[in-house]
Amino acid sequence: MAMLNEAIDFIKLYYSETERSEEELVRRLAEVEHDIQENGFYEHTIDELKFGAQVGWRNSNKCIGRLFWQTLQVLDRRELTSEQDIFQGLLEHIDFATNGGRIRPTITIFSQRNVRIWNHQLIRYAGYETADGIVGDPDSVEFTKKCEQLGWQGQGGRFDVLPLVIQVQEREPQLFDIPAEYILEVPIRHPEFEWFKDLGLKWYAVPMISNMKLEVGGITYAAAPFNGWYMGTEIGARNLADDYRYNMLPTIAEKMGLNTVSNSSLWKDRALVELNAAVLYSYKEDEVSIVDHHTAAQQFKRFESNEQNAGRDVTGNWTWLIPPLSPATTHIFHKPYDNERKTPNYLYQKAPY
Amino acid sequence: MAMLNEAIDFIKLYYSETERSEEELVRRLAEVEHDIQENGFYEHTIDELKFGAQVGWRNSNKCIGRLFWQTLQVLDRRELTSEQDIFQGLLEHIDFATNGGRIRPTITIFSQRNVRIWNHQLIRYAGYETADGIVGDPDSVEFTKKCEQLGWQGQGGRFDVLPLVIQVQEREPQLFDIPAEYILEVPIRHPEFEWFKDLGLKWYAVPMISNMKLEVGGITYAAAPFNGWYMGTEIGARNLADDYRYNMLPTIAEKMGLNTVSNSSLWKDRALVELNAAVLYSYKEDEVSIVDHHTAAQQFKRFESNEQNAGRDVTGNWTWLIPPLSPATTHIFHKPYDNERKTPNYLYQKAPY
Ligand code: HEM
Ligand code: HEM
Numbered sequence: 036m037a038m039l040n041e042a043i044d045f046i047k048l049y050y051s052e053t054e055r056s057e058e059e060l061v062r063r064l065a066e067v068e069h070d071i072q073e074n075g076f077y078e079h080t081i082d083e084l085k086f087g088a089q090v091g092w093r094n095s096n097k098c099i100g101r102l103f104w105q106t107l108q109v110l111d112r113r114e115l116t117s118e119q120d121i122f123q124g125l126l127e128h129i130d131f132a133t134n135g136g137r138i139r140p141t142i143t144i145f146s147q148r149n150v151r152i153w154n155h156q157l158i159r160y161a162g163y164e165t166a167d168g169i170v171g172d173p174d175s176v177e178f179t180k181k182c183e184q185l186g187w188q189g190q191g192g193r194f195d196v197l198p199l200v201i202q203v204q205e206r207e208p209q210l211f212d213i214p215a216e217y218i219l220e221v222p223i224r225h226p227e228f229e230w231f232k233d234l235g236l237k238w239y240a241v242p243m244i245s246n247m248k249l250e251v252g253g254i255t256y257a258a259a260p261f262n263g264w265y266m267g268t269e270i271g272a273r274n275l276a277d278d279y280r281y282n283m284l285p286t287i288a289e290k291m292g293l294n295t296v297s298n299s300s301l302w303k304d305r306a307l308v309e310l311n312a313a314v315l316y317s318y319k320e321d322e323v324s325i326v327d328h329h330t331a332a333q334q335f336k337r338f339e340s341n342e343q344n345a346g347r348d349v350t351g352n353w354t355w356l357i358p359p360l361s362p363a364t365t366h367i368f369h370k371p372y373d374n375e376r377k378t379p380n381y382l383y384q385k386a387p388y
Numbered sequence: 389m390a391m392l393n394e395a396i397d398f399i400k401l402y403y404s405e406t407e408r409s410e411e412e413l414v415r416r417l418a419e420v421e422h423d424i425q426e427n428g429f430y431e432h433t434i435d436e437l438k439f440g441a442q443v444g445w446r447n448s449n450k451c452i453g454r455l456f457w458q459t460l461q462v463l464d465r466r467e468l469t470s471e472q473d474i475f476q477g478l479l480e481h482i483d484f485a486t487n488g489g490r491i492r493p494t495i496t497i498f499s500q501r502n503v504r505i506w507n508h509q510l511i512r513y514a515g516y517e518t519a520d521g522i523v524g525d526p527d528s529v530e531f532t533k534k535c536e537q538l539g540w541q542g543q544g545g546r547f548d549v550l551p552l553v554i555q556v557q558e559r560e561p562q563l564f565d566i567p568a569e570y571i572l573e574v575p576i577r578h579p580e581f582e583w584f585k586d587l588g589l590k591w592y593a594v595p596m597i598s599n600m601k602l603e604v605g606g607i608t609y610a611a612a613p614f615n616g617w618y619m620g621t622e623i624g625a626r627n628l629a630d631d632y633r634y635n636m637l638p639t640i641a642e643k644m645g646l647n648t649v650s651n652s653s654l655w656k657d658r659a660l661v662e663l664n665a666a667v668l669y670s671y672k673e674d675e676v677s678i679v680d681h682h683t684a685a686q687q688f689k690r691f692e693s694n695e696q697n698a699g700r701d702v703t704g705n706w707t708w709l710i711p712p713l714s715p716a717t718t719h720i721f722h723k724p725y726d727n728e729r730k731t732p733n734y735l736y737q738k739a740p741y
Contacts (some may be wrong), residue, residue: 267652272714298682298686299680300665301661301665303714304664304713304714308654308657312653315654329652333651359714359715360716361660361713362710362715364657369630
């Protein structure tokens with residue numbers, strides 16, 4: 036029986052890493068086994084849940100931020116069953132995690148049954164198809180349409196925050212607007228280029244992934260939004276830069292007066308550096324937590340040596356770990372990583388729509 | 389019998405892609421089979437050899453330059469048996485490929501038996517361990533020591549071209565200095581920063597890989613140096629930039645007056661862009677062939693669609709294909725590649741020392 040085996044492995048891992056007694060372990064294993072036989076599932080204790088969520092982060096092969104895995108704050112909201120209460124739970128997550136800019140890595144865990152959050156991230160900008168092309172975030176076009184079908188009406192702007200879409204059981208999903216005071220954003224300006232702020236760019240403070248599932252000891256938490264703080268390149272070298280996202284490099288290069296006809300002027304590379312510098316500068320000036328890719332790589336190096344000292348192999352996905360800006364200036368670029376998947380972990384799941 | 393099977397596959401591939409008659413194919417297969425049974429090997433015709441070397445390039449999963457695979461010039465030097473003659477063959481390669489700066493992608497193929505070139509590239513800078521650290525190219529330290537053991541005496545400079553080391557059969561390898569007039573180099577200067585030229589940086593014009601083997605139809609050519617022209621990032625984002633190579637970023641950043649204490653000033657990224665701009669500028673001004681990474685990616689895209697049109701799958705190694713500067717600005721970053729290994733191909737082989 037798959038669940039039982041995974042439960043046993045997890046409980047053993049938990050007891051061995053937390054140095055509990057053999058006696059307690061045996062009792063807990065018996066309890067878990069009994070619950071699974073009886074009900075088809077079991078409930079994690081709050082400590083097991085916390086451990087599972089933290090180790091899930093430690094095992095996230097694509098994540099460069101794992102040095103801080105033990106600091107993950109775990110909010111247990113498994114008791115909530117109504118859309119309204121879950122919405123309140125999400126607002127609490129946003130508030131607690133945002134923390135006025137001093138971002139706290141946080142996960143909120145909802146019931147292992149029947150709760151789904153449809154959003155990719157709790158805060159994310161809408162994308163609208165118009166006659167003149169896409170307005171807003173092209174990555175959100177499909178989900179924005181879904182929200183509109185469910186009755187939402189966007190403003191048609193470049194940075195409209197999407198509503199939270201919460202589904203319980205097989206009921207119609209319900210939409211909730213996030214009150215403005217919950218949404219911390221950072222207008223992007225540049226330390227030297229005065230014109231930069233007139234591009235009207237901004238980004239939200241906290242990336243809160245809400246469409247992945249957390250798997251712990253055979254139990255799936257389909258609704259378990261988690262967040263860290265941003266690494267600057269996620270915004271500056273991807274969200275605002277990719278030509279299928281906000282595609283700002285041509286505009287920035289033009290404003291910089293670069294020769295955008297010749298590839299070898301390196302105008303894309305130059306515009307990219309300035310955009311990333313602006314992102315880091317703006318977040319720092321606003322005292323919103325962010326990390327640059329060089330510092331993040333150094334932190335990841337410390338994570339690697341911590342893990343080695345703890346006698347654990349570091350698994351990793353090289354293609355995600357290397358930053359999209361100057362990757363060869365980090366140590367990550369120059370070594371291979373084993374992409375074996377460990378558990379507990381955060382995994383993709385089928386979209387509910 | 390492994391060689392026979394590979395020979396048959398290759399001959400069939402050659403005949404099908406060159407649209408020769410079934411009759412000719414059958415005759416050639418019989419011939420090859422006979423030779424292998426009789427002698428344990430066979431000789432490629434010059435056309436087979438050319439096809440094999442070109443398709444080997446087409447199949448090089450790590451190479452972004454494959455659009456031009458059909459233009460590879462193949463110099464057949466299989467008849468040469470003495471070290472002195474092979475040295476002359478290498479000089480001819482250098483001369484033909486360099487072509488005064490209008491670089492020609494070229495391969496010289498020596499005998500399938502008993503010839504080894506010890507050098508990593510035909511032109512490469514020495515690296516010396518000194519009391520004050522490494523002088524020259526740290527990547528060459530081991531090979532430089534080997535040359536010294538064989539009697540070579542370097543000048544102890546940062547850019548001393550290593551001698552050619554040629555081994556025939558089990559004889560002592562022989563060393564040959566490359567006459568200066570064969571070595572085209574480009575002093576690196578910057579279009580705007582006057583001080584840049586005073587860093588005293590230069591690089592050679594033509595990267596000629598000489599330590600890989602070419603495998604064609606079951607036959608191994610252990611000595612088959614090949615070259616294209618440089619993609620700028622190989623020099624600007626790796627050879628001169630990596631901290632375990634020429635490690636120039638701190639010096640350049642300092643000259644630029646950047647804040648090298650703070651990672652988030654992006655001083656490494658800024659210095660890297662200027663170094664790469666300088667490399668492209670210098671090669672272009674000297675009319676030495678070079679390609680920037682954006683143009684190379686566009687050319688690779690054309691290669692991909694050519695291959696698709698020809699009904700062939702494109703294999704590729706993502707981790708090598710993405711450029712080390714602004715990788716996410718190229719289409720390559722945003723799609724997966726299948727790293728299956730096809731044959732003919734260029735492969736690593738054990739160093740002879
Ligand atoms: C504390 C600051 C954190 C930083 C700086 C950070 C950094 C990153 C970065 C740069 C990526 C790649 C994102 C991309 O390229 O799209 C990533 C991916 C990931 N991180 Fe982290 N992370 C942090 C916290 C967390 C936390 C708290 C968790 C879970 C508890 C986590 C789990 C993951 C996972 C599962 C992925 C892969 C996401 C996917 O597949 O789309 N990270 N992280
Ligand atoms: C014509 C211009 C060419 C360009 C711009 C080009 C570009 C590149 C680049 C950027 C790399 C990665 C190098 C690195 O990161 O160290 C590479 C690798 C490679 N290329 Fe090309 N290439 C060219 C011609 C050729 C030719 C003529 C051949 C063979 C006939 C070839 C075969 C290979 C192979 C085998 C590798 C992998 C080398 C290794 O494993 O170390 N390329 N190429």
